[in-house]
Amino acid sequence: MTRSARVFWTGFVLHFKNLSASPFMMVTAAIWPLVYATLAFLMFRATHQAPSLLYAALGAAVMGIWSTTATSAGGAIQQQRWWGILEILVASPTRLILVLAPITTAIAGIGIYSIVSTLLWGRLLFGVPLHVEHPLLFVVSIPAAVVSIGLLGLVLASTFVVYRSASNLSQALEYPVWTITGMLIPLSLLPGWVDPIAWALAPTWGMRAVRHAAIGGDVGVPLLVCAGLSLAYAGLAAVLLHYFEHLARDRASLSLT
Amino acid sequence: MRTWLRIFFVGGAISFRALFSWIRPSIYIPTLLIGPTTQIVFFAYLGRTAHLKSDSWFVVGNAVQSASLAALFGMGFAIDGERWTQTLSAVLATPANRAALFLGRALPVLANAAVTASTGFVGGALLLGFRMPWASVPALALLLVLASFACTGLGMLVGAVGLRLRDVPILANLTMAVLLIFCGVNVPLDKLPRWMHMAAEGLPVTHAVAASREVASGASLASVRTPILVEVALGCAYLLVGFALLRLFEEQGRRHGTLDRA
Numbered sequence: 001m002t003r004s005a006r007v008f009w010t011g012f013v014l015h016f017k018n019l020s021a022s023p024f025m026m027v028t029a030a031i032w033p034l035v036y037a038t039l040a041f042l043m044f045r046a047t048h049q050a051p052s053l054l055y056a057a058l059g060a061a062v063m064g065i066w067s068t069t070a071t072s073a074g075g076a077i078q079q080q081r082w083w084g085i086l087e088i089l090v091a092s093p094t095r096l097i098l099v100l101a102p103i104t105t106a107i108a109g110i111g112i113y114s115i116v117s118t119l120l121w122g123r124l125l126f127g128v129p130l131h132v133e134h135p136l137l138f139v140v141s142i143p144a145a146v147v148s149i150g151l152l153g154l155v156l157a158s159t160f161v162v163y164r165s166a167s168n169l170s171q172a173l174e175y176p177v178w179t180i181t182g183m184l185i186p187l188s189l190l191p192g193w194v195d196p197i198a199w200a201l202a203p204t205w206g207m208r209a210v211r212h213a214a215i216g217g218d219v220g221v222p223l224l225v226c227a228g229l230s231l232a233y234a235g236l237a238a239v240l241l242h243y244f245e246h247l248a249r250d251r252a253s254l255s256l257t
Numbered sequence: 258m259r260t261w262l263r264i265f266f267v268g269g270a271i272s273f274r275a276l277f278s279w280i281r282p283s284i285y286i287p288t289l290l291i292g293p294t295t296q297i298v299f300f301a302y303l304g305r306t307a308h309l310k311s312d313s314w315f316v317v318g319n320a321v322q323s324a325s326l327a328a329l330f331g332m333g334f335a336i337d338g339e340r341w342t343q344t345l346s347a348v349l350a351t352p353a354n355r356a357a358l359f360l361g362r363a364l365p366v367l368a369n370a371a372v373t374a375s376t377g378f379v380g381g382a383l384l385l386g387f388r389m390p391w392a393s394v395p396a397l398a399l400l401l402v403l404a405s406f407a408c409t410g411l412g413m414l415v416g417a418v419g420l421r422l423r424d425v426p427i428l429a430n431l432t433m434a435v436l437l438i439f440c441g442v443n444v445p446l447d448k449l450p451r452w453m454h455m456a457a458e459g460l461p462v463t464h465a466v467a468a469s470r471e472v473a474s475g476a477s478l479a480s481v482r483t484p485i486l487v488e489v490a491l492g493c494a495y496l497l498v499g500f501a502l503l504r505l506f507e508e509q510g511r512r513h514g515t516l517d518r519a
Binding site for chain 2: 023024027031032035038039040042043044045046047049050051169171172174175176178179184185186189190
């Protein structure tokens with residue numbers, strides 16, 4: 001257990017630092033969410049029936065976390081391929097999930113920059129009040145949302161061991177996940193058939209926990225569901241990785257780009 | 258003249274096939290064909306959340322704006338891609354006419370941008386019930402081509418700057434963000450701060466979006482003559498400035514030996 005935790009933490013720190021040094025990732029994490037935040041602020045400010053600007057700011061911030069994940073988690077395995085180390089990683093005695101989970105979690109983790117930049121942008125340019133109803137729960141909700149999004153990215157990434165071009169599909173999921181997880185659009189506005197899909201996605205509950213902690217509302221249930229779904233994603237990713245890893249070895253396609 | 262045309266058409270087509278990173282169906286379909294529709298659905302529902310405008314308003318705005326995705330990245334790949342494949346110096350060492358060389362690369366990008374934009378209308382019709390008079394379809398198609406032309410002109414400028422900067426995708430992303438915010442795609446121009454409204458007048462997409470919304474609601478092409486002319490003029494201006502910058506940076510790159518370095 002301690003060994004696994006050490007592998008995870010070391011990998012997370014390494015990849016977090018590595019990603020923080022990438023201009024592309026920093027633009028995706030810290031600047032791109034400002035575009036959507038600005039649009040949401042301008043749209044919500046234009047009418048008197050829209051939700052509050054803090055609602056928009058929090059939504060845009062969590063959207064940024066999913067953006068970095070959708071853009072890059074899919075490519076996490078492909079990146080190891082390009083660097084020529086995927087076979088080494090697979091052959092190492094450490095379980096593959098302990099190698100990949102820190103990568104996708106670090107990718108979601110740099111979404112922290114998105115939260116900071118979006119809230120500051122809203123405060124400085126649009127005068128969005130940054131009053132947080134439950135500061136302690138807010139601090140707990142953010143890492144819960146980050147980890148849940150990172151683990152959803154891991155589930156996606158696990159399929160990419162064999163389906164090499166599937167990473168492009170994950171990028172195409174950027175808008176759909178924004179739409180159906182209630183980041184800016186209330187679920188009540190969406191067609192009823194979307195609800196079960198939204199409930200199965202941890203970002204829905206992560207977003208709800210963050211928003212309720214900041215604006216008010218029940219935080220406990222969303223937080224628990226978010227944690228439960230995150231564990232389920234980790235289990236699913238472990239099964240998928242095990243299966244796809246063997247399939248890729250069998251086909252000798254592990255290092256094919 | 259024959260050589261000029263061969264470089265323009267054949268060279269442009271080969272370059273597009275070789276350098277357009279999204280040309281594989283596995284990338285092309287989710288990114289360029291499905292992507293605009295998902296963007297439209299998101300903003301249409303965001304518009305419902307804000308009680309701002311009708312779904313049709315967002316369908317037209319975002320579909321026209323999605324031409325910029327293919328145009329900006331397409332032109333970026335067409336020029337920056339040569340550096341990645343280490344063929345930039347070889348291409349620029351040829352005595353080929355530069356206008357034929359670079360404008361030829363713009364033509365497939367323009368066509369692809371128009372196709373990308375048109376899928377947004379199809380997606381809007383299927384998922385949001387967007388409808389427009391059938392008689393308006395040819396006029397709207399023309400407007401999509403004009404918007405794609407203007408965006409390709411801006412893409413040429415982005416590609417030119419890419420000769421000096423390393424991260425063309427970042428530049429293309431930021432340019433697309435500016436178009437998304439400033440051009441009245443999702444926020445009515447009269448709801449934007451005055452300086453943003455004024456800046457939008459000088460950007461591609463703004464006038465094409467305005468004209469397309471009119472045409473989609475049944476107006477004739479003649480009635481939107483002014484925004485059409487402005488969009489064409491802006492496209493020509495960006496194309497010329499982009500081409501001039503390409504020549505300038507090429508010349509500087511040769512002199513300083515920095516073409517492949519950026």
